C-alpha cells in the first residue's frame with residue numbers, strides 16, 4: 033500500500049479531534065490551526081490600519097489565484113462569489129431563454145439551490161427537465177444524454193450528491209452536451225477539496241462551489257469557474273461595481289463588464305472569510321488533492337466495510353466511479369441516529385433518511401473504529 037497516511041501527518045493541525053470524532057466535512061470542514069490564525073491576520077488589518085482596502089482587495093486576488101491553481105485554471109476564469117447560488121444566479125441572468133434553445137436538463141440529485149434557481153427562470157421562458165434516477169440512486173446517464181437536444185441551452189449537474197454521496201458520471205454527459213452545442217454547469221460543492229477537479233480533464237463550462245466544507249474555510253466565500261473559450265459572451269445582468277472592467281472608474285452613466293470571469297461578481301467582496309479561504313486553500317494545496325482523493329477512498333471503504341459487517345445498509349453505490357468521500361447509511365430515524373452518535377462523541381449529519389458520514393484527510397483508522405463501534409452501539413436505528 034503506497035498511500036501516504038495523511039492523518040498521521042496532519043491530525044495535530046486540527047484540535048477538534050482531541051474532543052470529537054468528526055466526520056461531517058460534507059457540512060463544514062474541521063478547523064485547522066492555520067485557518068484559526070488567519071482570522072487574527074484579518075483582525076490585525078483592522079487594528080493596525082482601520083481601513084485596509086488595499087490588503088483586502090489583494091486578498092481577494094490571492095484567493096482567486098489559489099483557486100485557479102487548485103482547478104488548473106487561469107485566474108481570469110475565476111469569479112470569487114459569496115455562495116454557489118451567487119454564481120448560479122449570475123449565470124442564469126446571462127442566459128436568454130426566449131429563443132429556440134430554452135431547455136435546461138438537470139437531475140434529481142441536485143442541491144435545492146440548483147433546482148430552485150433554474151425553476152425561477154421559467155418566468156423568463158426556461159423549460160426545466162429533470163431526469164429520474166436509477167434504482168440505485170445514480171443518475172441515469174443514458175436517459176440524460178438522450179434528453180439533450182438542439183433545444184438544450186444548459187445541462188445542470190451535481191458532481192457528488194449531498195443526500196446520498198452518489199457521484200455523477202460527468203464526462204459522457206459533458207461530451208454529449210457539447211456535441212449538441214449546450215453548456216454545462218457543474219455543482220462541485222460536495223467534491224471540491226476531496227476529489228481532483230482539473231479543468232483540463234473536466235471540461236464543464238462553469239463550475240461552482242464553496243470553501244467551507246472539504247476546502248477547510250468558512251461560509252461566505254464561493255467560487256465560479258467560467259471557461260474562457262466557451263463563456264466569454266455571457267454577460268450577467270445581476271452585477272455591480274466589482275464586476276466592472278475598471279472597478280475604480282466609478283462610472284454611473286455606462287456599464288462595461290469585466291472581460292475576466294470577475295464580471296460574474298457584484299459588490300464589495302466578503303472580506304473577512306477571504307482570510308480563512310486563503311489558509312484553507314494553502315493547506316489543501318500543500319496536502320495535495322491526489323493524495324487526499326486516494327487516502328479518503330481508503331477511509332471511505334474501511335468505514336463502509338465495518339458498517340456493512342454489523343448489518344448496516346450503505347445506500348451510496350460501492351463502485352468508486354459512483355461515489356466521493358460521503359457515504360450514506362439508511363436509518364429508521366436519521367435525526368435520532370445523528371443525536372445518538374453525537375452523545376458518544378461522533379459528529380455526523382443526515383438527509384433523506386440517511387446518516388451522512390463524510391471523512392477527510394484528517395480522519396484516521398482510530399476514527400474508523402470509533403465510527404463502526406458507534407453504529408454498532410446505535411444498531412437499533414439501522415434500517416435493514
Ligand SMILES: Cc1ncc(COP(=O)(O)O)c(C=O)c1O
Pocket residue numbers: 114115116117118143145190192193194219220221222241242254
Ligand atoms: C451540492 C451543494 N450545492 C450547493 C450548496 C450550497 O450552496 P450555497 O453556497 O448557495 O448555499 C451545498 C451546501 O450544502 C451543497 O452541498
